[in-house]
Amino acid sequence: MEPEMFEALTPVSQMLARNLDVLTRQPLLVCGLLEDNLPALLADAGPAPRIFTTDFRYFQWQKSQGMTEIEFGTHPQPQQAAALLLLMPKAKAEAEYLLAACLPLLAVGGQVFIAGDNKGGVKSAPKLLAPYCDLVNKLDSARRASLYQAEIIRPAEPLVLSDWQKGYALEKEQLQVCTLPGVFSAGHLDSGSRLLLDNLSPLKGRVLDFGCGAGVIGASVLKRQPELMLECIDISALALEATRLTLADNQLDANAKIYASDGLSQVSGTFNHIIANPPFHAGLKTFYHTTETLLTSARDYLLPGGSLTLVANAFLPYPELIEKSFGHCDTLAVNGKFKIYRATRR
Known part of the structure; x- marks a missing residue:
């Protein structure tokens, strides 16, 4: 830090x-x-x-x-x-x-x-x-x-706490998302997460949901592939609790581990996949450090052949950081505001 x-x-x-x-x-x-x-x-x-x-x-x-x-x-x-x-x-x-x-x-x-x-x-x-x-x-x-x-x-x-719990349905995924105050994507699914979910290839093995928020991404990948070993991390206690609620309400919590981590600091071992819709706001300030650290260090947390997939605002200079770390960066999808990037550890 x-x-x-x-x-x-x-x-x-x-x-x-x-x-x-x-x-x-x-x-x-x-x-x-x-x-x-x-x-x-x-x-x-x-x-x-x-x-x-x-x-x-x-x-x-x-x-x-x-x-x-x-x-x-x-x-x-x-x-x-x-x-x-x-x-x-x-x-x-x-x-x-x-x-x-x-x-x-x-x-x-x-x-x-x-x-x-x-x-x-x-x-x-x-x-x-x-x-x-x-x-x-x-x-x-x-x-x-x-x-x-x-x-x-x-x-x-x-x-x-349950008095403060709200939620919404993801019809395409047939999921119920549970949210708490101040948690990202609290009232509805943001367009960046939608674009990410629509462009995720099938996964395998151990998967890390980086900056899990309300658990939308983690719940979606487990819904598609219940055999995955999912770990969800965030710095927000309210986000971690929202993820717990989302996974439990959809009977998807059996293979999931949810815990607080400052970036990747509390993570151990290596993964087959890291998926992220990372934050770039802290309070009222724009804040890129957490994501930049992820992009420069994610390769060390991936098995050979493992991938990093993330969604980011199109204007952010993330492809250069990914290329510097992985040697390449693929753009999987683009909409008016967001881009989906992917890199594989070769």
């Missing part, structure tokens, strides 16, 4: 640094779009915060920094918290989910803070907090970011 990814304080954290006297009056539970070492900033100014993240990459990085009060998963452990700081995620539905997951840990009178980029939905904080709070104050606005504060008036009900 590139350490510089998290080292510079974001504009949101720079704004929060002006409010440490308010934020550190009580130990904070911090969740949401964690992109820097804000926890250390808070710990230096007051009680060490407790961090909850659905992002495995951030979890791994903080652990490497010596952070012990950090949890990775779909929801925090049921230990009472004095106050909550939510860093506004990109998707409003994910913000609603994180509040529902964390606010049950606060007693009436507990403080809630929401901070975020002004273009990232933070202005919806009063509406997000309306079910729990009567008065929401705007404490600060700087560096195109804002901070809101409120007091819990009405206790939140315990989280029931």
Whole structure:
């Protein structure tokens, strides 16, 4: 992992640094779009915060920094918290989910803070907090970011994960896809995944679904070929849970292994095939590092004759990286926005 990814304080954290006297009056539970070492900033100014993240990459990085009060998963452990700081995620539905997951840990009178980029939905904080709070104050606005504060008036009900589960049908594959807030391809099948599924050749042996999201690709290949040994990886705890739900609901989970991995870091052994609809957005930023690392290192995780197949936005310069690693790159299909690339370890 590139350490510089998290080292510079974001504009949101720079704004929060002006409010440490308010934020550190009580130990904070911090969740949401964690992109820097804000926890250390808070710990230096007051009680060490407790961090909850659905992002495995951030979890791994903080652990490497010596952070012990950090949890990775779909929801925090049921230990009472004095106050909550939510860093506004990109998707409003994910913000609603994180509040529902964390606010049950606060007693009436507990403080809630929401901070975020002004273009990232933070202005919806009063509406997000309306079910729990009567008065929401705007404490600060700087560096195109804002901070809101409120007091819990009405206790939140315990989280029931199934209440947040949605889904849709893939008629062509005869599959039911299960999704959770903030998971890619949550409301419908994206056109890139459709193009990929329509251009996949029959597979064999051990298959890796890289960046599994809601489990669409993994479920589709297992539906076609139940004998495959499938492994699904993602950095999002919510994506991993959505994949589990998708595979289980379609009775396809017997031959599947689902686990968190930062790129290929937690993967072991070699595969017959790696299939990916990789991300290129992290939060509000365009982010290519994970995919570029995949393209340059995938060959080492493939058996001789094994293949890498991925879908990518047509404008991205991925063929050059694939050619550099594999010696060739085939374009299997193109639509208006996406291309399907394939390379084989020779």
